[in-house]
Amino acid sequence: MVALLARGDCLRLSNSSACTAFVPSSIPVRGSVPCLKSQEDELGAISPVDDEYYKHDAGGYYTDDAPRAPEGMSPSLNNVTLCGRIGFIDQPVSLGNGNKALRLSIATSDVSMSVLFNSLKRGRMGAVRTSWHKVVIYGQGNVDYIQSRARVGELALVVGALSYYTPQTPEGMPYRAKIAEIAVRQRWSGHTFILMPRTAQSGDDYANHPIDGVSDSYGNP
Missing domain, CATH: 2.40.50.140 (Nucleic acid-binding proteins)
Structure with missing residues (x-):
């Protein structure tokens, strides 16, 4: 049977060199999607940190690096x-x-x-x-x-x-x-x-004439 050995802040398997660290964190929750962070439970144990959510050392992180609109301005797209x-x-x-x-x-x-x-x-x-x-x-x-x-x-x-x-x-x-x-x-x-372009030519069923009685006005690009 594999035994677990406690060494400081690490839990190590006796037949493996991998070490899983448990460290505290004070990174806040920001935005509509909560960031995963370390918290101490009622018994004093420390939950693990998910490093993929953090890319810097300061607080106030979003979950990705996508550009955000300035404060007070909603993002928009016309495509x-x-x-x-x-x-x-x-x-x-x-x-x-x-x-x-x-x-x-x-x-x-x-x-x-x-x-x-x-x-x-x-x-x-x-x-x-x-x-x-x-x-x-x-x-x-x-x-x-x-x-x-x-x-x-x-x-x-x-x-x-x-x-x-x-x-x-x-x-x-x-x-x-x-x-x-x-x-x-x-x-x-x-x-x-x-x-x-088409690989095989065939008869065209498309109208090739303008709409009568309507003149289009172009705007500047």
């Missing part, structure tokens, strides 16, 4: 990722600051789990719901890349930010509703547009 097929590519426009912009549409498809489950039981695929998303690309390099390589029906990966604009009628009157779109800005970190 949209789409992966779908290109349905319409508009003509590029020149902005007042010498930059270029171009609009296109991306189609994504999804099937609800209930429809998919019932359809698989019957041996056929369920109805697919297609959603169209407006995407605006900023930057002369990005616009030239799309003009020279993008084709209707090809797969594309889009990472950008959600933005809104108010379209106008041919008479110059603004609509009451705002239109949501994904803006891919050249100077913003993380924004990207990647083409994934």
